[in-house]
Amino acid sequence: MSSELLMESLQDSSSRPRTSSRQATLRIHDPRDRAGWQAWSEAWVRCARADAFSHPSYLVDRAQPGEKPLAADFDDGHGSRVLFGFLLRPIVSDALGRAVAEECYDITTPLLYGGPQRFIAAGTHEETLLTSFWEHFRQWAQDNRVVSEFHRENPVAGPSPGYPGQRTEHAGHVVKGLEGRSEAEIFGDTSKSFRRTVRRAEAAGTDILIDETGARIDDFLDLYYATMDRNSAAASFYFPREHFDMLNTSFAGRITYLYALEAGRPTSAELLLQCSDIGYSLLGATAEAGLLSGANSLLSFRAFLYARSRGIRHYVLTGGVTNSDEDSLLRYKLSMAKSGLRRYFTASQVTDENRYEQLNRGHDTECGFFPGYRCPRCEQDRAGIRTTEVES
Known part of the structure; x- marks a missing residue:
């Protein structure tokens, strides 16, 4: 699917929302369009509790060349909403550096943290709401050739119940309690x-x-x-x-x-x-x-x-430079907040298992990097291999 067709699909999903028997809807907002910016901003006010990392201005600013800042806006039909701002990235090569023949994409979020923001109406269970959101989101991702999704969980907010992927723990982050x-x-x-x-x-x-x-x-x-x-x-x-x-x-x-x-x-x-x-x-x-x-x-x-x-109430100092409990910067931050060490996780899911496996062929799965086909170590080791294409 070309990028033009993909964006047509995104626009279609915004104007013709996916509907379930309970009238739940998922819309994708593109801030490059005035209506998309306005809809995203309105959902942000409703859901995000002033979270800057899901604001359209922040994602537009942090998007690198070729990346598209987008937001998934989910309405469960009963007064609850979920907003998930993300960056849609084209996948141009596999783990061995071979060009990808047919367009596909993955999703990430910019630093510092990401993940779904939500407004929960009375009588709605958070896990039920988020499970439904992720079901709708995964279907949209599969329809639009999205292979994987990754975000960093906020150590104050903690994990989102109902997440369908894996959570990986890293060296902690520091939060000063005030x-x-x-x-x-x-x-x-x-x-x-x-x-x-x-x-x-x-x-x-x-x-x-x-x-x-x-x-x-x-x-x-x-x-x-x-x-x-x-x-x-x-x-x-x-x-x-x-x-x-x-x-x-x-x-x-x-x-x-x-x-x-x-x-x-x-x-x-x-x-x-x-x-x-x-x-x-x-x-x-x-x-x-x-x-x-x-x-x-x-x-x-x-x-x-x-x-x-x-x-x-919570002053977030983030973590260290390396993924180690002995990182010198992390230890310095802990000197300012002795009781402030919080568990820190990243969240990752594969939305197209077959394509993910194809892209990862030749990747050392022991390295633990997600998504594997973007592993920096693989990029360093694969010079001169960009000669063949990955079959779509």
């Missing part, structure tokens, strides 16, 4: 070394500046790009200025830039995204001077207090 805690209790839930560093930065006269409008975005970008350079970060972490413009516009009033100032100069910065009662430490940056002085630790502690003042 609800009902005094300043002393928040400070006490940190390591001795962290508290010592905070006190040292306070004694040195480090100031904290809060920017709720993005007026000092240039200061943040200077620090952020310098930090990425110093750590030899991957290109995907060099977010362009337009990304921050999107955040400031689409989530105005819920984006805050916090800075630690030493002698009036920013040496550490943190970007806080508020989604209802959940706060996310979305990005951070620190100059070498800020690491030595402890300005970054003081900033993190003050960010907790600021978040609490905004009604945030």
Whole structure:
């Protein structure tokens, strides 16, 4: 099926919803169309509890070339709704690098987290609602040559009941609990070394500046790009200025830039995204001077207090760089939240078993990567093999 035919199918599924005996409907919204954007936005307000990672602006911004940001909008016919924002990606080669002859696709979600958002009407069981949603979604996926689906579960929200695929546990993520805690209790839930560093930065006269409008975005970008350079970060972490413009516009009033100032100069910065009662430490940056002085630790502690003042109950610090409990970044985050380790899972399902098996031929299944045909290790090992096509 060509991409044009696929999009015609998507548009058809939006105008002629799939219907069951209980009048449940599944619509697919394409934000490139004004009506699709409006319908997605309305469903987001209804279902998402201000979850930024399922907002059309966020997915449009995070879509890479060739990817289509879409949303599945499910109405069970009894007042409950489910919204699932995702990225539809073309599959161009198999695990051995051979070109795929006939178009097919898979689904992922952008960082940080993804999965279905829902509004549950009185009298509706959550598992029943989500089981029905996934049944409808899988049928749509099979009709549209979608091979697999993958998303990262939010460690605060936890798993979605009724998921038809596999859940895989990884090294934990860190969530600082703020609800009902005094300043002393928040400070006490940190390591001795962290508290010592905070006190040292306070004694040195480090100031904290809060920017709720993005007026000092240039200061943040200077620090952020310098930090990425110093750590030899991957290109995907060099977010362009337009990304921050999107955040400031689409989530105005819920984006805050916090800075630690030493002698009036920013040496550490943190970007806080508020989604209802959940706060996310979305990005951070620190100059070498800020690491030595402890300005970054003081900033993190003050960010907790600021978040609490905004009604945030859970402050998500995410995880480490590697999938290991001994990851140095993960251990540092735990020093700020000793009781904050949460279990973290990814969710994956295959919607076309035959095609998935074809695409994975030659893949080392022991590596555990999903989907196997996109395994980075396979991509490194398969240079020069792109000579034949995979039969469809």
